[in-house]
Amino acid sequence: MNTLPDTLILPPETRLGRGASQQLLELCDAFGGRGCLVCGQSQVRSGALDKILDKQSSDVELRVWLHPGSEPTLEQLEDLLEIVRAHNPQWVAAIGGGSVLDIAKAAAGLHHAPMSVLSYHDGQPIPPSPTSFIAVPTTAGTGSEATMVSVLTNSDTGVKKSIRHPSFLARLVLLDPDLLESCPKEVLAASGMDALTQAIESYCSRGATWLSDTFALEGLRLIHGSLDKGYQGDSDAFLDLMNGSYLAGIALSNARLGLVHGLAHPLGARFHTPHGLVCAVCLPPVLAFNREVISEKYARMSEIVGEDLLAYAQSMVGKLGIRNPFAGKALHDPETVIEETLASGSTKANPRPVAQEDVSTLLNTLFQAEA
Numbered sequence: 153m154n155t156l157p158d159t160l161i162l163p164p165e166t167r168l169g170r171g172a173s174q175q176l177l178e179l180c181d182a183f184g185g186r187g188c189l190v191c192g193q194s195q196v197r198s199g200a201l202d203k204i205l206d207k208q209s210s211d212v213e214l215r216v217w218l219h220p221g222s223e224p225t226l227e228q229l230e231d232l233l234e235i236v237r238a239h240n241p242q243w244v245a246a247i248g249g250g251s252v253l254d255i256a257k258a259a260a261g262l263h264h265a266p267m268s269v270l271s272y273h274d275g276q277p278i279p280p281s282p283t284s285f286i287a288v289p290t291t292a293g294t295g296s297e298a299t300m301v302s303v304l305t306n307s308d309t310g311v312k313k314s315i316r317h318p319s320f321l322a323r324l325v326l327l328d329p330d331l332l333e334s335c336p337k338e339v340l341a342a343s344g345m346d347a348l349t350q351a352i353e354s355y356c357s358r359g360a361t362w363l364s365d366t367f368a369l370e371g372l373r374l375i376h377g378s379l380d381k382g383y384q385g386d387s388d389a390f391l392d393l394m395n396g397s398y399l400a401g402i403a404l405s406n407a408r409l410g411l412v413h414g415l416a417h418p419l420g421a422r423f424h425t426p427h428g429l430v431c432a433v434c435l436p437p438v439l440a441f442n443r444e445v446i447s448e449k450y451a452r453m454s455e456i457v458g459e460d461l462l463a464y465a466q467s468m469v470g471k472l473g474i475r476n477p478f479a480g481k482a483l484h485d486p487e488t489v490i491e492e493t494l495a496s497g498s499t500k501a502n503p504r505p506v507a508q509e510d511v512s513t514l515l516n517t518l519f520q521a522e523a
């Protein structure tokens with residue numbers, strides 16, 4: 153196994169601690185006097201946005217854009233880009249969950265890009281962006297603050313996939329566990345299961361290195377020790393949960409993922425199911441599928457969680473009140489889902505090679521299960 157990936161991707165500056173998010177505008181000054189702040193609706197309701205705006209210095213020209221909700225679409229990105237291009241900021245900061253971070257990241261990254269959003273989503277190469285992206289996550293899960301990836305859905309075709317460029321990476325990350333206080337329980341559960349899945353999949357990925365293994369295992373240890381407690385409302389667990397999610401994000405950014413994430417995009421796009429929820433229900437059957445080829449790593453992870461890893465993943469789904477959103481539903485285009493799953497970069501990084509029949513079996517397991 154290599155020590156480092158061919159390209160090492162790490163955010164250059166990360167600040168963490170209670171109240172860290174309130175330094176946002178002061179720290180953004182270093183990136184220029186004109187900025188855009190992209191924010192989720194829940195940060196308006198919780199008062200987190202007001203707390204940040206209270207610290208605004210009079211000489212910063214700031215535009216605020218509220219993400220309308222749901223997982224980000226190309227249309228939403230076009231709306232945000234219109235604002236960004238009119239205001240022409242030197243930086244775009246995001247405070248919110250993975251969807252808010254992903255759309256703001258893409259807006260900073262495509263600020264000066266000459267082609268349509270659709271062309272880049274369809275695979276046209278993305279030019280480097282001079283606009284800085286700053287990330288303040290309010291959920292512990294997606295790891296978007298640590299990656300150069302933005303996941304976007306084309307609502308016309310239903311295709312959900314990522315666009316990426318090294319210049320998308322956040323120049324500054326603020327990890328503030330206080331922001332988890334207002335995170336709804338079901339969001340905390342789903343995003344926490346995304347983080348858990350990302351720690352496990354990046355650790356087992358074909359692209360794993362010493363560096364990603366180190367981050368993934370520590371991420372797993374922190375998430376294991378804090379997810380259930382955080383879900384029960386123990387705010388002392390939030391710092392570990394946020395750190396664990398961030399470490400898993402760095403691991404995936406440098407190692408890629410696996411079959412759970414290969415399935416998650418086509419299924420999430422068809423059923424409009426939150427990403428973390430899809431990950432939570434796909435994780436146990438995919439672990440069972442991979443188990444025979446990852447025996448050493450499986451044993452190491454079982455040691456960290458203090459029980460058989462698959463049993464642990466199943467018990468967490470139950471403890472967090474997660475129900476299978478696909479149970480008893482009909483999948484109308486299984487062939488296309490199989491095709492999209494097999495084409496995914498995540499599936500290609502899965503430790504066990506994946507064949508068409510394997511995906512078909514997994515889909516049957518998910519859709520024929522009891523809720």
Ligand SMILES: [Fe+2]
Nearest residue numbers: 294346350431
């Ligand atoms: Fe994920």
